[in-house]
Amino acid sequence: MAVLNRDEMVGLAEKAVSKALQKGAVEAEAYVYEGQATNVSIEIGQISKSSRIIDRGIGIRVAVNKAVGFAYTNIIEGHDAVENTIQRALNAAKASKPDPDWRGLPEKKSYTRVKENFDTRISELRSEDLVKVAATMLESASSVNKRVFPIEGGVGAAYLSSAIANSSGVEGFDKGTMMECSLAAVAKDGSTVTPVCFEFNAERNCDVDPEWVGREAGRLALSALKTKRIETKTTKLVLTQFALQELFYFTLINAVKADSVQRDQSPFKGKIGEKVGSENVTIHDDGLLPGGLRTWAFDGEGVPQQKTAVIEKGVLRNFLYDNYTAKKEGKQSTGNASRAGYLSTPSVEATNFHILPGTSSADQLMGEVDDGLLIYYLQGAHSSNPVSGEFSVVATPAWKIKKGETVHSTRGVMLAGNIFEVLKNVSVVANNERKMGQLVAPWILVENVKVIGK
Amino acid sequence: MKEVLTKVTDVAVQRFGAEYAEARAQSLYKTMLTLKEGRVEAAKQGIENGVALRVLVNGAWGFASVGSFNAEPLTAAVSDACRMAKTASSKLKAPIKLAEAKTVKDRVRVKPEKNPSEILMEEKIKTASAINKTALGYDKRVKSCTVDYLDLTGTSSFVNSEGTMIEQDKLYVWSRITASAMSNGVFTFSREEIGSTAGYELFDKETPEKIGTAVAKRAVEQLEAKPPKGGTFPVVLGPDVVGVFVHEAFGHLAEADLALSGGLLANNIGKKIASDVVTFYDDGTINGAFGSFKYDDEGVPAQKTLLIKDGVVAGLMHSRETARKFNVAPTGNARAENFRVEPIIRMRNTFMEPKDHSFEELVESVKAGYYFKSFRGGQANLDGTFQVGIQEAYEIINGEVGEPVRNASMSGNTLETLFKVDAVGKDFELSSGRCGKGQTAFIGDGGPHIRVKEVIVGGSA
Structure with a gap:
């Protein structure tokens, strides 16, 4: 047709x-x-x-x-x-x-x-x-x-x-x-x-x-064939885009939507200008990113999409608005009204949620890890507390890192923490960015996450 | 409608030599509401009319979906589907064949006490507002409450090249209520979900006062809760958590398509994989339950399918395609969310059969563990690793239910965990929910209270 x-x-x-x-x-x-x-x-x-x-x-x-x-x-x-x-x-x-x-x-x-x-x-x-x-x-x-x-x-x-x-x-x-x-x-x-x-x-x-x-x-x-159990401890994690996408979608992205902020559902309320993450963290919501999977001229209400600085060097800069939430505060929409085709009314959603890359290669980032885990696939991120950012998820498989190299896989490891603490503990951001749904990000290294083994 | 659908399936068979062809037309009407803190964000109504065409040519599937009931675009689409099936068959190693299914001619009507399509939008807004008001009025620490409401009514017509012709009424009423509470920098979140295929009378049983109070009470109680200790513990699970465990941790493994895709169960049929007290069913015939229907989207009657009997795998859930591969009869589990997608194997109402323990008997032998009463979400991998997030949990100390616990979750391996189920309660509850597997399906799940000797408990501590 x-x-x-x-x-x-x-x-x-x-x-x-x-x-x-x-x-x-x-x-x-x-x-x-x-x-x-x-x-x-x-x-x-x-x-x-x-x-x-x-x-x-x-x-x-x-x-x-x-x-x-x-x-x-x-x-x-x-x-x-x-x-x-x-x-x-x-x-x-x-x-x-x-x-x-x-x-x-x-x-x-x-x-x-x-x-x-x-x-x-x-x-x-x-x-x-x-x-x-x-x-x-x-x-x-x-x-x-x-x-x-x-x-x-x-x-x-x-x-x-x-x-x-x-x-x-x-x-x-x-x-x-x-x-x-x-x-x-x-x-x-x-x-x-x-x-x-x-x-x-x-x-x-x-x-x-x-x-x-x-x-x-x-x-x-x-x-993933070679697999061993690991012990319970607090450790370093290398989070790949798969893990970041799962963790951020249900927590961080919600926290920067004006709708959540206005309804007391965001711990970021009243924190514009404050430090909310490590200075390695800069995030833009970029609705115009060339080739981005969520790149369009206008959003679900016909407002031009734009680039909005969300977090710069760890400092919270802006929330994401649609027309309704913006007008409620006397502000301009940031072009973040999203629609499920013709089937739905608009609601606030990130466009291309872009974690800006650092200068280290993925290998250099791995090289920073004497002992830790490489995390790809997570289960249960949707059962995170969307308001507090607390998560308790299962990584399966994940890979044990020793002296910068993966040595074996492990299954059914639980990771527990709070996404807002994770943001503060980002020590290295790599330069290997890729697109995954609304996320555009490289691998990141996070310190001090509790891992529950068997 | 039947005439045009028959004509289209005839084109597939006669002109393109299809081994099998089916046409499934839907004519649906939806009403949706979202209320946030009493404000009606949008009152919505929608129409979704269209036809799904599926053909089997040279052992491969072709599928086309069109938003029209007219013969001309449908004939073009079915021709397209046949040509695409031929293309897809070029690399085929094992041609797809279908298990036999009885030819059915039937007209299925629903007879709700209160038909949602006859209830005014004003009345629906009133009900949703009452839920919102109850939740926000419960305690001043309740900061937000979102009520989503959906009803769906209409007809689905199914015709296949074997002579089956079914016209089935569709009726669903559903609502999800979430509330958040805040106090001293602590944020909590609570969710309730209800659903029915019977009618709007759902709200006579699940009154706005009852569900509004339930969702708010939990959010507030969680404010005072402490984080759980991570580690391995014995747990008592409530029917709500048993339901999601049966669905996520076991049910998906018992979907024959996933079993064939490297899942654990394909080689375990007839084998013991659980303790003696474990019996699971997937039942599409429970009157009014959210996962019930008369015929699935391949025209196969829904049934009560035994999955595990006394710890032994009794069967899987099948479409006609997988039933043929296992040389069994199809179980009526092939469901399609709408005319845009093809039927895939989905659960209906999946539950654990109750036994003989009282709640007190389940709890009394637990020295240090948890009572997981209500879940937030769950997920599983084909290797049997599962995770269930818990929205309402309590400690158990020396056989007594104690203080509330916040943001707990449990995980483990399904097969190991099923052997650790050591006692099963005599109560029973079925909950309504939605399941995502590329498409959304309305399902039910549940069971009695049970005790599990150990699971991994994760928390934010």
Whole structure:
């Protein structure tokens, strides 16, 4: 199915806004979304599935007497569907209660041209091309060692676009592409099976490296075969991006959202300008980062995305705002309103949460560790206390580091601590940054974390 | 609807030589609310209509999803799916085959006492506001309360190339309530979740006062709680924690797709992996329970599936594809979240069967350990490592439940831990929840109180 072009998408949004105003909305906003994705899946070690998913729809937000209503539909053809959706949004607003803090939809601002978020080659990829990429990845993993078994994974290519219009003059269209390949593998030796080891590569262009993904997944699985238990102690941790992503998503990122701060759910409340981390820690939320997985011209409310300094050399600088939370404090939105396509209303979310790299290579960082653990995959980060930052998670597998080298893997180690203490104990930040969901980060070395062995 | 779906599956078989084709149409209507401290953040309503098309050609799957009920785009999409399946089959080593399933023709209607689609948005906002008000009014140290509400009603139509035609009503009512409390620099967080496939009458039993109080009381009590000591301890687990343990630590291993992907259970069927007092079921037939339905998304009837009987692995949860690999009958566990995704093996209501101990009997022999009453979250790896975060915990000292404990979590290896279950209570509770496995599924889990000789307890101390 051909994708909708800029004029069709913006036209649909603008028409919905003017219809909503005619029907009695005081303010109106329409968000049109389209996603077309082709995937090839690996299941039980073989390529056995291909799929194509086309999803488009419109989400309409209206305000009537400071009460907000929202409705969406994935049926956008025909006169009635959108008209009925407008009516449902109005009905929802009328059933709702006025919000004294509602100070209107965002105003129009100009957008900068974002870089490296669209690759025309991705739209032309066919499932045959993706099968080739998946096969390369599988072969690469299997060639690591005969004890390595790829289990599941896949290759996906997607085209995404969105258009927005509101009654304050906002109007925008943006499109982007995404390609990803991923592989999970285990290693088996006799009756020993390792935990699942996972690698992936996601980019906004089609230059993903399936050969590297397969080799890394295989290498990690193989190195997890040799396993020993470790003792309970307070130790150094090398946190890879996998670990950082899990730990930060449920704690630190929540703590810097204006919504959490305003609702007394953040320990950072009132601490702008104060030291909250080691001076090795600088974090920017960068919605315009070239090639970033969350890089777009505008956010879910049509506010331009931007670069916001969150923590600089350990000092807390800014929180992340959407339009609502910003206006509540008389501030400007930082372009951090996020939406799940056309299905949801905006909420505050980080864009590319960028931990700025240091100068040490990963090897130099490892060299700083006489005795410690290298942490990849964590379980249970979502059971952290999102308000206090206390976590108690399981790392499986993790790798024991002695004199800068990994010597064996270990399973089921518990790590316990508080993410805000971890920030203060970051002693080295490496320069090997990579993109993982909303996180862009290198490896970091953290001192003094309690590890509970068996 | 049946006519167009039949026509599309015919195209796959007749024009593209598909071994199997299915079309699953959904027409769903959702209402969602989010209230924060009494403020209605947004009152939301949505429509999701579309068709999922799945075909098996040359032993490989092709799948397409389209947001339309019209013959033309559906025919184009099914043709696309067939061509993609052929492409995917080019590297196939073991062609996919399906276990036999009875042809079914049925129309399943739900008969709620209170149909959420007939209840005004105003009334739903009133209920959510009452929860919010109760929680915030419980104690001034309760600083925030978020109420999320969802109801979903509609129809799912399923047609396959074997002649099965099912039209099934869908009904879910769900709410999650979180509260945070703060005092002297201590932050606590508490969560409750309720759900039903029966109807809006859920709130007659789980009244706003009851759940609002429960969520706030826990957040406040945690303010005074102390961190646990890390180490290995005996524990008594409440039904809520037993449920998440059965689901996360064992249930996922018993999903046949994961068992085949290097999980622990594929080679353990018929073997003893747990102590004698351990019996687990996954049951899709419990009336009104959050994980119940009549037919799964491959048209297979839901059933009560025995997973472990007296410590011995009795069976796994299957789709038609995995059932064929194990040479057993499908169990009705293939579920798809919506028309955008294909069915995969999911749990329904997964629980431990109660036995004979009273709560006092479980606790009295524990000299120094913990009572884990309610969980915050849980996760497991295919190698059997599990972790469950606990939101409500108490010490047990000399056989008595003592002081509250904050931010505890337990972990271990599933198979080792199942052998350490040494006593099982006679009570029983089933909770409602959601499970993520790429897609979200509504599930139930539960059991009685149980005692486990040892688990690793982690805490922030």
